[in-house]
Amino acid sequence: MxxxxxxxxxxxxxxxxxxxxxxxxxxxxxxxxxxxxxxxxxxxxxxxxxxxxxxxxxxxxxxxxxxxxxxxxxxxxxxxxxxxxxxxxxxxxxxxxxxxxxxxxxxxxxxxxxxxxxxxxxxxxxxxxxxxxxxxxxxxxxxxPESDVIPVTLARAKARGVKTVALMYANDDAFSKSGFDTMKAAAEKAGLTILAIESFGSKDTDFSAQLTKIRALKPDAVSISALVEPVSGVLLQARQLGFGKETLFVGGNGSNSPKLGEIAGTAADGLLVGSPWFVGxxxxxxxxxxxxxxxxxxxxxxxxxxxxxxxxxxxxxxxxxxxxxxxxxxxxxxxxxxxxxxMGPFTFTQGRDPASTEGVVVLAMQGGKFGVAPQ
Amino acid sequence: MLAQQLVNGVLLGAVYALFALGFTLMFGVLRVINLTYGFYFSAGALLALWMARQGAPIWLALPLAALGAGCVAVVLDWVLLTRLRRIQAPELSSLMVTLGGVLALYSALTSWLGPDIRRLPPDLVAADAFHIGEVRVTAAQLLILGATTLLVAALLALMRGTRLGLAIRAMAEKPDAAQLMGIDTGRAAALVSFISGCLAGAGGVLIGLNFNAIHPYMGEAMMLRGFVVIIVGGLGDIRGALLAGLALGVIEVMTAGYVSSGLKEAVAFLILVAVLWTRPSGLFGRAVLRRA
Amino acid sequence: MPPWLDDLLWTYQNLVYALGVNGLLALSMYVVLAVGQLSLGQAAFMGLGAYSSALMTLKLKLPFLAVLPLSVVVPVAFALVIGVPTLRLAGVYLAIATIGLGEVLRAVYLNVDLFGGALGLSGIPERATAWMIYGLLGLAMLALWLIGRSGIGRAMEAMREDETAAQVMGVPVQRYKMGALLASAMLAGLAGCLSAHVSSFIGPNEYGFEPAVTILSYVLLGGIGTPLAPVVGAWVLTLLPELLRGFSDIRLVLNGVIIVFAVLFLPNGLLAVRMKRIGARTAA
CATH class of the missing domain: 3.40.50.2300 (Response regulator)
Incomplete structure (x- = not known):
């Protein structure tokens, strides 16, 4: 070091x-x-x-x-x-x-x-x-693209015993909506049962209605596609509403930011996110x-x-x-x-997208910081 | 689940009402579409954040931030609007000047402090949730509920029970007549700005505390809902703002909880349009006021 | 054409288009303000024109010369439907109601798959030309100028000054209000169609609250004395952010400060000239 x-x-x-x-x-x-x-x-x-x-x-x-x-x-x-x-x-x-x-x-x-x-x-x-x-x-x-990252994250969630999932996304920006479309397809492909799909606005600060509804359905995991600010808000409110360790939170690309820990603190603990890169x-x-x-x-x-x-x-x-x-x-x-x-080894496909997904690691939040997720 | 959703709705409604209190006062009395209101909200929250980081407890940071936001409001009102009032400029130029003002203010605040979201120190208010049956409420949420109730009561007492309140109400009804009756309208306007600024600042602190996200544009994000609440409640009507805020919060939460979360935002505006189509001056408004 | 000139035109092509389109939007705001109506549905009408015309081009493969005139159909129909209940409102109530309608439409774009949700519609071919944009802008200004000079213009100004008095004097107030709203919807619809067909992408957030306020600010900055004033306002506000590019992070601060000073010292607009006909006070 x-x-x-x-x-x-x-x-x-x-x-x-x-x-x-x-x-x-x-x-x-x-x-x-x-x-x-x-x-x-x-x-x-x-x-x-x-x-x-x-x-x-x-x-x-x-x-x-x-x-x-x-x-x-x-x-x-x-x-x-x-x-x-x-x-x-x-x-x-x-x-x-x-x-x-x-x-x-x-x-x-x-x-x-x-x-x-x-x-x-x-x-x-x-x-x-x-x-x-x-x-x-x-x-x-x-x-x-999200389609290369999210399946890896969801596969890890599945390996942890997740069978049912609720999806949440911000429906008013292209990034979050596109990530959600990928998330939904990946969850279906992985054989997970989707219990609920809830949307919110990317500038919203209140998610209590959606979270209360999801909590009543008791999914094994909640998967969120949005930028880091609303994701932090969702996690903070989820803890207030009584979501505990029994629910696994999964994030899309937007959650992979040190700001998640800064804003949500320990409320974000346990969240899984796939990424080709993390600060550590x-x-x-x-x-x-x-x-x-x-x-x-x-x-x-x-x-x-x-x-x-x-x-x-x-x-x-x-x-x-x-x-x-x-x-x-x-x-x-x-x-x-x-x-x-x-980010690791990099090449382009003939379609000008990044070719290799081998660099994708699944990270988990712990104590407000990202680390490699334990298996 | 229904009980929790109702509580969610009331809490969201209290947030809306809290934001709308000062807004409806400013709008109703000064008769200006003043877009700077959201900025006082942000200013209050950022001031409290700064004080809390210096180690101030919440009971000190909250009132000081509110007073600070009030002072910001008086200064901005003086800089932007005094001249226009003096030359009796068309009312829409007041709207335009505050539009330019907020653009400059938000951008300046962002380039000074950075656009990032900040949070208040986590131990400022206990984060634990209280359980009442299966319903959960946090301390910050109770604080909002209590503060909203208290502020509404204090405002109503001020407006109904004091000479000052009488002067403000006279000004809201007929500014020219009020001036003839010996009311110093310039001073009353500054005072109304100050009170609205304080209310906005307090709202900013409490709402920032509840959602734990403080950033320069947080007031801007509330403006649109704020308009809905004060219009449905009737301009300048404090009780109307409270009722309309609560109603809006509950309806939004119920829509998201039992119909579809995609409609949560649209429903606020559908209600607004439906109310105005049937009652052209708001649900609790009295008469059609001809104001631009 | 020498290559440097070609490059110059190419560089500022979008800006030139935007100046024309925003000029049309300013006129669309002007026609309602000219009868004293603070109706802020222009961004919503623009969105209807943009989405309906983009869908006609992308899905129905209609030629642009058919799409352009058809693009006014949906906005005008919408204006007809909302007009009667909405025009009973006055002042800020009208303003907020029209903003609310715009937000409802935004929710529709976000939630209905046909409109592409948050991803919007992309790949719209570039069909509009500077000739079309400026031709329409010129025509609209000419028409509004002629109307302004005629007896209708006098009636409109009377409505703006005092609606009740105008009604007593026999001005068909309701009919004029509706006419202004329809004209506004038409101009904004055309602007929406043109802008969609020069920028290849449209999304739901381009027609919400902020654009509505921006369009209003064109007219407030320019003034409402003549149809030229709002267009000048639109041009100034469209050019400012581009002229201030060199200031990068603080350019919006300067932009705002310039607006504040302009309004404080020219509260009746940059072009506070009145039409020759009547010597009345120009007020908003």
């Missing part, structure tokens, strides 16, 4: 002192990102930006094709029109060779076609809804990432930051292999990606 942190410190120190001459071989390569930096959903975009910027420092210390990458991050304010305007500005004026983002699946449905029309590769780091990469041949994503993941690459992220931002990275961090490295790697900062060549190089980052 000590050696690792020493190593991380050494890496950080070297990076800080890296001679700028190393990377100066020509004009910087323009790359764009579109994230939510203002408004109520800004937490996601700012986490992603922090991950991107950390990776950018490392990439630029090495240099890409002897040049640096100049990253322009544009705000979408979670607004479709502003996201499109940002994409058009990045492509038309800044002449970016690739775009990372946008934050929400809904935004990608609007922005993806714009990038695709101009043949600029666009890589979503947090867009997990179904149908994203079907927008066109230039649309990629590095976030595992015990490999040197991840430990170095977490240490550097903490040093730079003063807090733990979440999944959004980790995905963004890997994505920036994957893109830099593709530009290097493409041999030229040209969008079409970068696209072809992206398809050939063989990268190993903090």
């Amino acid at each position: 000590l050696r690792r942190s020493l190593l991380a410190v050494a890496v950080a120190a070297t990076l800080a002192m890296a001679p700028p001459a190393l990377a100066q071989g020509g004009a910087p390569i323009p790359v764009g990102a579109i994230e939510i930096l203002s408004g109520p959903n800004a937490a996601y975009g700012t986490a992603i930006r922090a991950g991107l910027e950390l990776a950018l420092e490392e990439v630029n210390a090495q240099g890409v094709l002897g040049r640096k990458i100049a990253l322009t991050v544009e705000d979408s304010a979670a607004n479709k029109d502003q996201a499109i305007n940002a994409a058009r500005k990045l492509i038309g004026r800044d002449k970016v060779v690739a775009i990372i983002g946008p934050t929400l699946s809904n935004e990608m449905f609007a922005v993806g076609p714009v990038a695709n029309e101009r043949k600029i590769p666009i890589i979503g780091t947090s867009t997990t809804a179904a149908g994203i990469t079907e927008i066109g041949p230039y649309v990629f994503r590095t976030s595992l 993941k015990d490999d040197p690459a991840n430990q170095a990432f977490v240490t550097r992220f903490r040093a730079k931002n003063g807090r733990d990275p979440d999944q959004f930051a980790a995905q963004a961090y890997d994505c920036m490295h994957i893109l830099a790697d593709a530009i290097t292999r493409a041999g030229a900062a040209e969008p079409a060549k970068i696209r072809d190089a992206l398809l050939e990606t063989k990268y190993s980052g903090v």
Whole structure:
């Protein structure tokens, strides 16, 4: 452990002192990102930006094709029109060779076609809804779609003796709804009996009616697809309403955030969630990432930051292999990606989704922190 | 299950009523669609959070945060609305100025504090649930219920039993006449802003405590339901806000519990539309007031 | 066309479309405010136009020249149904009732599979052109300007100033209110159809409370003296966030502060010019 942190410190120190001459071989390569930096959903975009910027420092210390990458991050304010305007500005004026983002699946449905029309590769780091990469041949994503993660989590729940399940989801955002569709299909496929399906709004704070109804049905597990804020609220209220250890809570991708522990505290204990990454993941690459992220931002990275961090490295790697900062060549190089980052080994399918699911681990909440779930 | 659902409904209704008390007062007396109300709610909660982190107990943090939110309300009212009142600007420009104001305020608060959800220290109020038969209620929920009752009683006493209340009611009825009768309407307006701000702040603390989620936009999320409650209850009608809040809470919970949770949100607005179509000035409203 | 110009146009294409569409929305708000009605159903009408036209394009494969005029059918029908009971309401009661109807529609989009739920409808082909958008905007402004100058315009202004007095003077108040609501539904429906066919994706959250307030703010900022004023308001409010892009995290703060100052010092709108005809006070 000590050696690792020493190593991380050494890496950080070297990076800080890296001679700028190393990377100066020509004009910087323009790359764009579109994230939510203002408004109520800004937490996601700012986490992603922090991950991107950390990776950018490392990439630029090495240099890409002897040049640096100049990253322009544009705000979408979670607004479709502003996201499109940002994409058009990045492509038309800044002449970016690739775009990372946008934050929400809904935004990608609007922005993806714009990038695709101009043949600029666009890589979503947090867009997990179904149908994203079907927008066109230039649309990629590095976030595992829910359909690869949820079956693993539900299989673990089943191994723990779960036979009946109640499903809860936020019905007003694409991410949660798409996750729920996957959850329902996976539960049916796993042979679990679905006792109830209850929805709520993603800005709701009261879930007592739905939870009281579910409690009367006594399911073995409650599976929730929503972003971390409502999931925390559901868990807190579930404990108030008397849900105990006999009910297993299962989360979707949205629950995989250190904020769950911060908001819900011990109420979240026992929750299972599948993820290709978690903050305590015990490999040197991840430990170095977490240490550097903490040093730079003063807090733990979440999944959004980790995905963004890997994505920036994957893109830099593709530009290097493409041999030229040209969008079409970068696209072809992206398809050939063989990268190993903090999320584990990474390749794309021919459909431009992440290929490997071997990195998925099932995590459990304990004492407000995620750890690998006991069998 | 029915008993628990009824309790759930009453508690949610108390939350709605608590939010609506100051809102209906501000709306009914000052006759302005003031969108900054939700901001006082957030401000109160964030102030209490800050004090609780300095180690203040809840009985100290709650009133101080409420007073702080009241002061914020007076300042904002002065900055945004005094000039418009003086030049007797069209009433809709007041709506517009508060719209610009909340956009700036929420965004400033978010870029200052970050958009994350925070929670109050977990031991601020005991988290245990009380059992009454098979029904469970938490301390925070009882606190909300008690505070709502207390605030309604205090407000009614103020409005009915004091000279100040008389002045405020006179202003709500006919501002020009009130001024002619020697009421300093400027001071009364500031006072109403202060009281509404305090009520909003107290609501923010209690509701933040109950749902354990405090963030800059928490007031914004309550505004739409707040409108439903004060319109159904009748503008400026404190008892109406209480009754409409409770009714809305119970109906929403019953809909989610026994019909479909997908309809929970829609039902509030269906009721609103149905009430207005049959009673154009709200369920408890008296006459059609011509106000823009 | 030189490549730099082509790039420039491409870059700002969506902004150019949005300016036109938001101009139509501002007019849709203007027609109801012009008769003194604070009716905030524009976002809801826009949503009906957007969803119905997107479904006509995606499911029925109708040509756009048929879809565009048909896109007013559903919003206008909805306005006819809700009009009679809703128009009895006054002031904020009317405002909140129309917002409530919008929220009910949003719940319908979220819960009915035909509308795609939270995932909305995606893959809508880009069919609308700048010519169509600005042609319709120009036509609408011209029509509203002509109406405003005519005797109807005088009656409308009388209603706005004092509805009871106007009724006593023989203005068919109810008929004008209904007419304004239908015109509003038509304009918003067209705007919805056009915006759906330039941005490939529509979702239920684009037509709720916040957009309703945004559309109102176009008119409040611009003013209601002439049909040009609300359009100017829409343009300013659409351009502001793009002009402030350089400020990233605090751009919405500046946006809000600018609105506050504009209203405090120009409470009757940026363009407080009145139509020549009557010398009455322009009030909202």
